[in-house]
Amino acid sequence: MLLAIDCGNTNTVFALWDGARFLATWRLTTEHRRTADEYFVWLSSLIALGRLEVGVTEAIISSTVPRVVFNLRVLCDRYFGCRPLVVGKPGCLLPVPPRVDPGTNVGPDRLVNAVAGFDRYGGDLVVVDFGTATTFDVVDTDGAYVGGVIAPGVNLSLEALHMAAAALPHVDVARPATAIGTNTVACMQAGVYFGYIGLCEGIVRRIRAEWPRTLRVIATGGLAPLFAQGTELFERIDDDLTMHGLVVLNRFNRGLAAA
Numbered sequence: 001m002l003l004a005i006d007c008g009n010t011n012t013v014f015a016l017w018d019g020a021r022f023l024a025t026w027r028l029t030t031e032h033r034r035t036a037d038e039y040f041v042w043l044s045s046l047i048a049l050g051r052l053e054v055g056v057t058e059a060i061i062s063s064t065v066p067r068v069v070f071n072l073r074v075l076c077d078r079y080f081g082c083r084p085l086v087v088g089k090p091g092c093l094l095p096v097p098p099r100v101d102p103g104t105n106v107g108p109d110r111l112v113n114a115v116a117g118f119d120r121y122g123g124d125l126v127v128v129d130f131g132t133a134t135t136f137d138v139v140d141t142d143g144a145y146v147g148g149v150i151a152p153g154v155n156l157s158l159e160a161l162h163m164a165a166a167a168l169p170h171v172d173v174a175r176p177a178t179a180i181g182t183n184t185v186a187c188m189q190a191g192v193y194f195g196y197i198g199l200c201e202g203i204v205r206r207i208r209a210e211w212p213r214t215l216r217v218i219a220t221g222g223l224a225p226l227f228a229q230g231t232e233l234f235e236r237i238d239d240d241l242t243m244h245g246l247v248v249l250n251r252f253n254r255g256l257a258a259a
Contacts, residue, residue, distance in 0.1 A: 003056045003080065004246040005072055007063035008109065009132040010155075014043060015243045016054060022243065024050055032067035036074035043075075059084035060092070060250040062108040062242070085253055087112055087246075095252055098145040109242065110137045111145055116245030117218060118143035120238065124213050126204060127241070128234070130221030132156060134196070136203055138211070149203050154196055154223055161188065175229055197230045204233060 002017040007030055015025040026046050047054050059076040061084050063069050069086060076084040085092040087108035095115065098106050109129070114137055117127045123141035126148075128134070133156070136149040152160070154173055162170045171185050179194055181187030208215050219227070219234040220241040228234050238244075 001054060001056050001058070002247065002250055003059040003076065003084075004243050004250070005059065005061045005063075005084075006109070006112070006242050006246065007061065007065055007068050007072065009064055012068070013243065015246075016047075016052070016056070017243075017247050022240070023052055023054075025240075025243070030065055030068065032065060034068070034071060036071045036078055039071065039075045040079045044079075056080040056082065058082055058250060058254065060087070060246045061085070062087040062112050062246060064107055064109050085250060087249060092249065092253055093256065094249070096142055096144040099140070100145070100147055106145060107135075110135060110148065112242050112245035112249065113137050113220065114139045114143070114145035114245075115248050116238075116241045119248045120241070120244065121216060121218060121236070124211070124215050126207060126215050126217045128200060128204075128217060128219045128221075128224070129242075130154060130219065130223040130227065134199070136207065138207060138215075141213070149207070151199060151203070154192060157196075158188070158192055173223060173226065175226060193227070193230065197227060197233075200227065201231060201233055 004015045004017055006013045010030060011027050012030045013027050016023040059082050061072050073084055076082050094111060100106060113127045113129055117125050117139050123139055123143055125139040127137040132153045134151045134153050138146050138148050140146045162168055171188050173192060174189050175193055176186055176190045179190050181190045204217055216235050217233055218236045218238055220238050224237050228237050
């Protein structure tokens with residue numbers, strides 16, 4: 001059984017893959033000081049509550065927070081007796097290397113999204129991921145990651161607005177009924193919601209203008225379904241795209257090892 005771990009700046013997702021489907025997916029706040037023992041107590045408790053028959057034999061990690069990788073590796077080694085693959089490290093190869101400027105370190109989450117997007121939808125693709133940052137990842141015809149765009153995330157923008165302007169409250173992200181707000185909260189929600197729709201449409205329009213072929217656009221991330229309500233930009237909303245990419249990468253690398 002595969003333990004797939006996707007560690008982002010805000011949350012870390014753990015998922016169990018039995019070879020055919022995800023048996024369970026759990027999420028907790030990313031904290032670099034959390035030890036391997038703490039991870040195991042939390043994870044084993046959830047496994048027990050779910051009454052799952054689990055025998056983890058493989059693990060793969062994607063992390064945009066380098067400081068958490070050590071303890072996640074210790075978790076896999078100490079409690080599951082397996083050495084995890086780590087996306088972006090030499091021991092974890094990609095089906096097609098990224099084509100970017102020499103010396104560029106591409107975020108592992110973006111590499112995983114490119115692999116997953118190509119596996120499910122083919123090339124000539126833009127993957128929009130609504131995470132801590134909003135990223136636009138361009139996938140070439142052969143599945144190579146070739147670049148993209150990084151913009152501030154939705155919640156990050158709201159938090160910055162709240163912190164920088166003393167009179168503005170903290171608000172949740174929601175789809176407003178109208179663009180013209182009649183109170184402070186509605187004004188802020190309209191600015192964020194319609195502002196990010198405009199950002200997505202505008203960036204994709206520019207990417208398409210630079211690309212020699214037709215590009216399809218898919219979206220992932222927790223806020224993707226909400227923003228998809230306000231635009232026809234996205235062909236698909238794929239909630240488990242990143243976890244699927246980890247499964248694909250693990251299968252690819254284990255196949256190489258067995259060859």
